[in-house]
Amino acid sequence: MSSLLQPHANDCEPNNSSKILPTISEFHTAFDVEAIKSIETGEADQEGGVFLTWEDLWVTVSNGKNGRKPILEGVKGYAKPGQLLAIMGPSGCGKSTLLDALAGRLSSKIKQTGKILINGHKQALAYGTSAYVTEDDTILTTLTVGEAVYYSAQLQLPDSMSKSEKKERADFTIREMGLQDAIDTRIGGCGSKGISGGQKRRVSICIEILTRPKLLFLDEPTSGLDSAASYYVMSRISSLNQKDGIQRTIIASIHQPSNEVFQLFHNLCLLSSGKTVYFGPVSAANKNFCLQFFSSNGFPCPSLQNPSDHFVKTVNKDFVQDPEKGLAGGLSAEEPIYILAKLYDSSEINHQVEKEIAQIIQRDSISMLNGSHAKFYTQCLILTRRSFMNMYREVGYYWLRLLIYGALALSLGTMFFDIGSSSESIQARGSLLVFVVTFLTFITVGGFPSFVEDMKVFERERLNGHYGVTAFVIGNTLSAVPFLLLTSLIPGALVYYLVGLHQGHEQFLYFTSVLFISVLLVEGLMMIVTSMVPNFLMGIIFGSGILGVMMLDGGFYRLPSDIPKPFWRYPLHYISFHKYAYQGLFKNEFQGLKFTSNQLGGPANFSGEEILRHLWQVDINYSKWLDLAILAGMAIVYRILFLVIIKSFEKIKPIVSAISCPQPNFRFTKVTRSNEIE
Numbered sequence: 318m319s320s321l322l323q324p325h326a327n328d329c330e331p332n333n334s335s336k337i338l339p340t341i342s343e344f345h346t347a348f349d350v351e352a353i354k355s356i357e358t359g360e361a362d363q364e365g366g367v368f369l370t371w372e373d374l375w376v377t378v379s380n381g382k383n384g385r386k387p388i389l390e391g392v393k394g395y396a397k398p399g400q401l402l403a404i405m406g407p408s409g410c411g412k413s414t415l416l417d418a419l420a421g422r423l424s425s426k427i428k429q430t431g432k433i434l435i436n437g438h439k440q441a442l443a444y445g446t447s448a449y450v451t452e453d454d455t456i457l458t459t460l461t462v463g464e465a466v467y468y469s470a471q472l473q474l475p476d477s478m479s480k481s482e483k484k485e486r487a488d489f490t491i492r493e494m495g496l497q498d499a500i501d502t503r504i505g506g507c508g509s510k511g512i513s514g515g516q517k518r519r520v521s522i523c524i525e526i527l528t529r530p531k532l533l534f535l536d537e538p539t540s541g542l543d544s545a546a547s548y549y550v551m552s553r554i555s556s557l558n559q560k561d562g563i564q565r566t567i568i569a570s571i572h573q574p575s576n577e578v579f580q581l582f583h584n585l586c587l588l589s590s591g592k593t594v595y596f597g598p599v600s601a602a603n604k605n606f607c608l609q610f611f612s613s614n615g616f617p618c619p620s621l622q623n624p625s626d627h628f629v630k631t632v633n634k635d636f637v638q639d640p641e642k643g644l645a646g647g648l649s650a651e652e653p654i655y656i657l658a659k660l661y662d663s664s665e666i667n668h669q670v671e672k673e674i675a676q677i678i679q680r681d682s683i684s685m686l687n688g689s690h691a692k693f694y695t696q697c698l699i700l701t702r703r704s705f706m707n708m709y710r711e712v713g714y715y716w717l718r719l720l721i722y723g724a725l726a727l728s729l730g731t732m733f734f735d736i737g738s739s740s741e742s743i744q745a746r747g748s749l750l751v752f753v754v755t756f757l758t759f760i761t762v763g764g765f766p767s768f769v770e771d772m773k774v775f776e777r778e779r780l781n782g783h784y785g786v787t788a789f790v791i792g793n794t795l796s797a798v799p800f801l802l803l804t805s806l807i808p809g810a811l812v813y814y815l816v817g818l819h820q821g822h823e824q825f826l827y828f829t830s831v832l833f834i835s836v837l838l839v840e841g842l843m844m845i846v847t848s849m850v851p852n853f854l855m856g857i858i859f860g861s862g863i864l865g866v867m868m869l870d871g872g873f874y875r876l877p878s879d880i881p882k883p884f885w886r887y888p889l890h891y892i893s894f895h896k897y898a899y900q901g902l903f904k905n906e907f908q909g910l911k912f913t914s915n916q917l918g919g920p921a922n923f924s925g926e927e928i929l930r931h932l933w934q935v936d937i938n939y940s941k942w943l944d945l946a947i948l949a950g951m952a953i954v955y956r957i958l959f960l961v962i963i964k965s966f967e968k969i970k971p972i973v974s975a976i977s978c979p980q981p982n983f984r985f986t987k988v989t990r991s992n993e994i995e
């Protein structure tokens with residue numbers, strides 16, 4: 318491990334700082350230790366709450382050939398029930414990383430060492446005990462505010478609560494976040510105007526506090542809010558405890574709190590470049606400890622300046638200070654950080670924090686009970702309804718595709734109109750069938766962006782333990798069925814009857830069934846691609862590539878006997894769903910038909926079976942229904958594969974992290990996932 322990972326990072330000497338700064342012993346006496354102690358909330362009130370402590374927490378990322386770069390450097394702290402801990406610091410200082418680490422959500426590429434304890438023990442947070450409001454708002458954009466919160470309430474709240482109680486809880490939470498006027502407004506997103514960014518933030522918070530979790534992580538809850546809204550949102554969050562009587566532990570990262578918001582914090586963790594510049598109480602008995610810490614160390618807050626602005630400005634190293642106006646006598650931008658971090662390390666307040674952590678760890682362990690949530694069946698039902706609503710309202714999901722299919726079906730219908738039964742129609746029928754199934758499935762890639770948005774929402778909700786991957790797959794599949802039926806029936810009928818393909822209800826039913834199952838199958842394949850690529854652009858490229866290869870290997874562009882045996886025939890030809898779709902449709906079309914020949918000298922008639930065997934090299938020893946069954950089986954397998962990939966990724970991730978970070982006190986990577994619903 319690189320030298321950057323040495324446990325003590327604060328060995329940097331403050332350059333010539335001794336001239337301008339008070340000595341450490343002076344600083345010790347500057348603090349009113351008793352006052353610090355006096356602000357702790359009563360122990361009795363905190364019973365049943367979540368105590369979170371972290372010590373010597375290092376988080377590093379790979380820095381290419383230069384080893385590893387630390388994002389957090391041995392930070393420590395605690396969060397207690399009934400208190401609001403604010404994590405402050407300039408942008409890029411590691412606020413979100415600290416929250417992610419505490420919530421057990423760091424990605425597997427990031428290494429974490431240190432001790433994070435819940436109620437003094439290494440344990441996973443049970444379902445319903447914690448919620449995390451992330452920095453970016455991933456909510457279904459087609460829903461209204463009311464719908465988003467209400468669906469979420471039905472998904473998360475236990476079945477023991479009645480529908481009206483759930484509705485009541487959702488309405489109460491909406492009112493709490495001041496969203497009652499926007500309740501019927503669509504959330505909106507890229508391309509469609511909806512609620513404002515600040516309102517979206519509040520909807521995200523609403524959704525996460527519905528279950529009244531005991532531990533709440535909020536990443537930049539006030540970004541995008543004006544100062545009044547910031548204050549109301551923060552004060553409502555901090556006053557939730559009094560309203561529902563739950564001693565809640567709240568940890569929020571915040572970068573620019575107003576004076577009023579700052580007063581709401583119980584504890585402050587001020588970070589800069591991953592180092593703790595200050596961790597401790599904010600104020601008590603009219604004493605602002607943090608302000609005192611800064612001024613007693615040579616960085617007094619100018620009068621009429623917001624103290625939090627002053628703290629963040631002092632510890633911001635990203636912008637070079639104007640030498641004329643430089644802080645504390647013209648120090649470079651980085652010096653105040655090292656000076657303050659060093660002084661904090663040896664300060665009395667730091668010792669108090671260490672004592673506090675030790676006390677919390679020694680407390681009797683309180684095992685956390687799993688919160689109850691909606692039953693699996695309810696979750697599937699609600700997810701199907703919500704997903705249907707989203708697909709119905711999102712034009713790009715299916716409606717646009719249906720329009721294109723319709724236009725194309727008309728084009729094909731008029732181009733191949735009344736195809737007849739001459740020998741020329743044989744080639745035309747073959748090309749038409751292949752085009753229809755290939756194009757119909759290929760354009761499924763066009764639904765990728767909408768599906769990726771769905772997946773983002775799923776990822777957020779799954780991480781917060783709202784429901785599991787099985788419920789998502791079932792909901793997504795069932796809600797898509799009516800649309801897929803429409804997209805295969807309407808254009809299918811147009812093509813079938815305009816062209817005059819093999820007449821008969823059974824043949825038409827088979828034709829549309831192949832189209833329907835093929836699209837369902839490709840959607841499953843796209844789900845797998847989405848779970849493996851980071852963005853939709855790459856998804857479209859990968860998805861198109863896979864479909865392109867399968868299409869090529871389906872046995873039409875190169876006849877089955879001509880396909881090179883290694884790789885292309887075995888196994889790819891048999892894996893490609895196009896093989897079964899083409900063969901099934903060919904059998905459906907040609908079996909039972911007779912074609913007349915115009916050529917002199919040759920046979921006067923051909924049977925469909927002869928064409929299948931000799932021209933298309935179709936295996937007619939088994940029924941077309943078996944081809945359809947194989948397609949249906951593949952559609953199911955792809956969805957199960959998606960489920961397995963997500964689940965095994967979850968299982969493998971902690972193992973990979975544990976292997977790459979073999980520290981004895983390493984905790985776990987996923988907090989809320991330990992309680993997978995299914």
Ligand SMILES: Nc1ncnc2c1ncn2[C@@H]1O[C@H](COP(=O)(O)OP(=O)(O)O)[C@@H](O)[C@H]1O
Pocket residue numbers: 378388406407408409410411412413414415424426427
């Ligand atoms: N996965 C990652 N790979 C590389 N660098 C990262 C990664 N995640 C975060 N960082 C870096 O860590 C620093 C802190 O990031 P973050 O915690 O998001 O900051 P904040 O929330 O305080 O703005 C930033 O400089 C960021 O570039």
Ligand SMILES: [Mg+2]
Pocket residue numbers: 412413414452536
């Ligand atoms: Mg952040």
